[in-house]
Amino acid sequence: MENGAAQPVIVAIDGPSGTGKSSTSKAVAAQLGLSYLDTGAQYRAITWWMVTNGIDIDDPTAIAAVAGKAEIVSGTDPENPTITVDGTDVAGPIRSQEVTSKVSAVSAVPEVRARITELQRSLATSAEKGIVVEGRDIGTTVLPDADLKVFLTASPEARAARRSGELKSTDIQATREALIKRDAADSSRKTSPLAKADDAVEVDTTELTLAQVIECVVTLVEEKRAGK
Numbered sequence: 001m002e003n004g005a006a007q008p009v010i011v012a013i014d015g016p017s018g019t020g021k022s023s024t025s026k027a028v029a030a031q032l033g034l035s036y037l038d039t040g041a042q043y044r045a046i047t048w049w050m051v052t053n054g055i056d057i058d059d060p061t062a063i064a065a066v067a068g069k070a071e072i073v074s075g076t077d078p079e080n081p082t083i084t085v086d087g088t089d090v091a092g093p094i095r096s097q098e099v100t101s102k103v104s105a106v107s108a109v110p111e112v113r114a115r116i117t118e119l120q121r122s123l124a125t126s127a128e129k130g131i132v133v134e135g136r137d138i139g140t141t142v143l144p145d146a147d148l149k150v151f152l153t154a155s156p157e158a159r160a161a162r163r164s165g166e167l168k169s170t171d172i173q174a175t176r177e178a179l180i181k182r183d184a185a186d187s188s189r190k191t192s193p194l195a196k197a198d199d200a201v202e203v204d205t206t207e208l209t210l211a212q213v214i215e216c217v218v219t220l221v222e223e224k225r226a227g228k
């Protein structure tokens, strides 16, 4: 570019639960001076709103009818990502066991996905320097023209061990079963399921440290920027 300023770069990072999407995306965005969007937090936020307002999670019609009611605002600074619902900070409550167990049912409702996808596209296009967006359908549906698509994987055992460490839980078997169940629900829904885009770079993180995964993705972004 004439003035030396880099073009905004859009990076999509998808993959199953516990593969390191959030940790990697946040660090990559911080290192490269990009914005960061955790789309799982948005689906958790709308689920929190449904639970708080007594909506029957087993009734997709009831969920669809109120899909547009909650005002969800995501802060995209990778050093301090935030999420509010109708002005309330919900960063803590959206990580509760109840929300985690119900989010796949809510995120499967097409009206919910249409609403959240619109928010995601709007944030991505307004990010001045570019953005790292992580989720399940970013490369396939939300941002199919992303400059770089990465699909992270890891064995269920590695993911369960990581998640158990984070939750300070000793029941790795239960953690493993819960994440496999959530992945199965997310992969089998009709509307934009969890899937690898055909043009995504797959990175198996099972044997990699977090620092190695971050370095790998930063290199992929830099190569894209250099036109390699």
Ligand SMILES: Nc1ncnc2c1ncn2[C@@H]1O[C@H](COP(=O)(O)OP(=O)(O)OP(=O)(O)O)[C@@H](O)[C@H]1O
Pocket: 015, 016, 017, 018, 019, 020, 021, 022, 023, 024, 040, 162, 163, 165, 166, 205, 208, 209, 210, 211, 213
């Ligand atoms: N390569 C890695 N090696 C070891 N631990 C890791 C690695 N990547 C991430 N972790 C750890 O695993 C846990 C889960 O990572 P993270 O939350 O980034 O995954 P995620 O894919 O975003 O999960 P979810 O989709 O469920 O939100 C965190 O405690 C993180 O520090």
Ligand SMILES: Nc1ccn([C@@H]2O[C@H](COP(=O)(O)O)[C@@H](O)[C@H]2O)c(=O)n1
Pocket: 017, 039, 040, 041, 043, 044, 103, 104, 105, 107, 108, 134, 135, 136, 137, 138, 182, 186
């Ligand atoms: N692009 C996305 C992102 C997330 N979801 C749904 O949200 C759940 C929570 O995601 P986390 O990353 O916070 O674990 C996830 O299980 C999906 O149901 C989605 O559908 N699409």
